[in-house]
């Protein structure tokens with residue numbers, strides 16, 4: 001939800017800002033803008049559309065300056081046009097601001113400011129925040145407190161005390177080419193520390209090319225970043241903080257396309273490696289014991305737990321559903337899966353004997369964070385399964401496990417999903433050992449099956465060309481139905497989500513047996529139906545469901561286990577997955593569905609990495 005980037009130092013700011021915006025474009029891509037300080041004046045360029053449209057708009061105009069701010073937007077308040085794009089300036093043009101997040105009380109603040117004579121050009125909440133800071137600067141300061149506390153630094157802190165909502169902001173000031181200010185609450189912000197230079201961005205991707213020293217600003221903190229000085233951090237209530245500089249582990253290659261046409265394809269093909277990374281160091285090769293450092297201290301509570309509640313959104317919610325099947329089946333603990341957005345408002349019943357697991361790729365999803373807060377208040381043990389290190393959910397939970405899938409840049413989640421399912425499998429297996437619910441022999445078989453997954457995915461990826469051929473046949477369909485049972489039911493949901501979000505084809509996932517309770521009415525000879533019919537998972541039952549579809553003329557694409565003969569006779573197209581235990585099947589059955597969506601979207605001319613209306617990190621409600 002909006003990407004922000006800023007630079008101050010001795011290099012030319014513009015190329016750094018543009019490259020940074022391109023790396024952050026997955027966060028929002030409906031308009032973009034840049035603000036530079038040149039000859040002591042703020043120069044602003046803004047444009048509706050993508051970063052490439054902004055570049056075209058700038059053309060050969062003046063882009064000099066070694067300090068600047070830049071923004072790529074995912075519209076919340078007001079349409080994505082030039083006026084609503086960031087940066088937003090103060091009434092007198094002295095200050096300029098970029099913002100990611102939502103100011104919930106912007107309407108009342110706007111009214112107060114309008115009564116004081118402020119005029120607004122845009123529909124945005126961000127412009128209101130800029131004017132509020134300006135108003136405090138002009139009217140509410142009683143001098144400066146010390147050398148580190150110049151007037152704007154102080155005005156920002158005071159203004160932010162009046163804000164309800166989420167923000168990551170950066171503010172520059174005309175005439176000050178050495179320094180800017182950054183603040184955050186609820187929206188991510190990373191500061192890169194170089195030699196006499198600072199970088200600030202919504203995530204580390206615009207920074208890693210220049211420095212691996214970073215500071216993760218905490219909620220309610222404001223930083224003054226002067227290229228000639230050390231960082232100064234204060235809370236919005238004026239308490240000085242010691243900056244904690246960390247070393248980034250991410251590499252530049254991990255955020256580039258590496259020869260693939262799209263990030264999504266690269267990320268699908270990375271899955272054999274990302275799953276190895278997720279498991280790395282977590283299974284003792286000699287004893288098969290699972291070691292999860294982030295939950296170790298909580299194992300006695302897990303052992304005694306009455307219930308596990310998993311909260312998540314979107315694809316992470318689908319992973320959670322697989323987690324439910326896994327944990328209930330293997331560890332015999334009652335699991336409930338909740339949409340975070342519903343859970344947070346439903347007055348949930350929670351006790352301190354519950355365990356709440358939040359799953360989130362970004363670790364920043366607003367609904368998941370808010371649901372987590374409620375869980376924390378109830379005294380339940382909170383654990384996180386996140387991909388982004390240092391993200392808000394990882395900081396708000398008592399423990400948890402990183403998925404270590406590496407940066408996921410394609411907006412449609414692929415490798416993060418399989419990494420989440422891998423962690424959930426590790427959780428289920430570990431819990432099963434704590435609770436002694438799975439025989440050792442069976443446990444060892446399951447570990448063997450899990451560690452064989454990367455090799456089996458390699459085999460599946462080799463089917464890419466065949467899947468592309470199937471995609472060609474169905475690329476013009478208007479609707480798709482995805483059916484699965486048991487462990488493969490959430491995979492049907494995820495397959496349908498992948499297709500709809502990147503190809504804009506309407507697709508629904510259903511438990512196969514539910515079909516005759518309604519969706520069967522949709523089936524005719526125009527309707528492609530993807531059925532996941534792998535061996536052992538209610539196989540005979542799903543074969544009957546397939547017969548029902550066939551009898552109504554539906555076109556069948558079946559995901560079957562290698563060696564299958566029965567479904568092959570009925571289905572129009574079959575994609576074979578290697579033999580595996582049913583508990584492991586989702587990690588394999590999802591791969592062809594990801595590839596099918598990718599090829600269909602591509603053939604329809606869609607932007608697979610940045611589908612319309614979507615953004616990678618949903619930091620608004």
Ligand code: F6R
Pocket residue numbers: 313314315316317359360361362363364365368411412413414497501616617618
């Ligand atoms: C779909 C997708 C979204 C996310 C959802 C939650 O491909 O990516 O549905 O899964 O927005 O995001 P995280 O996992 O970051 O909390």
